[in-house]
Amino acid sequence: MTEPLRLSKRMAELGLCSRREADDWISKGWVRVDGAVVDVLGSKVLPQQKITVDRRASAEQAQRVTVLLNKPVGYVSGQAEDGYPPAVTLVGADSRWPRDPSPLRFHPSQLRSLVPAGRLDIDSVGLLVLTQDGRIARHLIGEDSTVDKEYLVRVQYARPGRLPERDLKLLNHGLSLDGKPLRPAVVRWQNDDQLSFVLREGRKRQIRRMCEAVGLKVLGLKRVRIGGVRLGSLPPGQWRYLGPDERF
Template sequence: MPEPTPNSSTTSRLNKRMAELGLCSRREADDWIARGWVKVNGAIAPMGLQVAPDARIEVDPKARGQQREQVTVLLHKPMGYVSGQAEDGYQPAVVLFQARNRWQDDRSPHRFAPAQLKGLAPAGRLDIDSTGLLVLTQDGRVARQLIGEDSGMEKEYLVRVEYGAVTNGVQAAFPPAQIARLRHGLSLDGQALKPAKVDWQNPEQLRFVLTEGKKRQIRRMCELVGLRVVGLKRVRIGRIHLGNLPVGQWRYLAPGERF
């Protein structure tokens, strides 16, 4: 009697399942499968394999060794740099990942090597006219944690605003009901935004904590309630704070540090 065909409604592609289990990214999984580094139920897995939820997945130690060499970089992005690919004559932030820009107080045991640029990509956006914490990583697990479909990672921003002609004492002039709308009640691109934490840090500056990242989200939220953003800085992602990292410099995510 022929073997029963796996039910596609209860199985998933092996690379997707490996990403769901936090083993690696889908792209990384494809590389490992192509190298013969992945076994499913004791057999070397072919590309495109569908697996059941209870499938036993084993990864060759060579893959773990490769993963340990991957780096994650925390950069204090200046204004005038784009997060991803170069555009409109502006350089990508990754060009700042050079030995001379490493923060002198970085205590990570990692040594800078040009090979670390391979596959180093931003895990999230930070607008060209915004500054602050930008994460660059070779590690698909980190990228998925920060920007995956199911990510609810908190990101904290300090946002300097003006209200009409008011540039000083904005807090006193701005209606409290509009702060409530910033916290919950706005929509962008036809979709309701998730609740946000929004509070005054000082009379001209708001503190935003978001768990989503639509394009230019904070600037567009502020426009909807009559505020104009004149300065925006990201100071935290999850448990990682920008801290005293100088503008234009970077450090490695240290062993043991977690988002």
């Protein structure tokens, strides 16, 4: 017999919204299960039951924005820490990329609940996604996410000679961090001192630790792509809206 699931979890599994959004909609009476309103948090459903949401929920969701930022060095992805400002402080009318093709107008209300979908270290730069849409956040950083991310990494070999081919193969598959094996990656040389990394996971300081494991020192790290969305010519410290035709 199939076990019942929390309604909010089931809604997230179906891609309707995030679990936090689901709880909000449930409490507002915007969720129906088999046609009946369910407004009690923690309610459970069976997988075969039909879940629908009020059009007010869909309208609210449509107003949520997703921002692409070229994060410079010196900013943290999330909450401020150790005196470093959060990346969201770079999002404002004055720092919007003048070539942003989106017809959307910036309003300070768009900063509410604008959270990073993934992280970049203080000393890393490049594409950072900030979103109000829980579906996008879950798609990019959920446990079952399969979205790949591409980085350009400038390195210096700490030993005589050049990185052996066997160690390049280890970077592609065979390394572990904190006792857990890493998923296969695609790592290849771009030029004499720069590697391209394509990953489908994002453990803390993962690329730097992978490089350290084979004797490479990271001199610079830049994220240039997340799924089908590229950093392109977006300047450092500027941002633009995710376009309606762009897909991660």
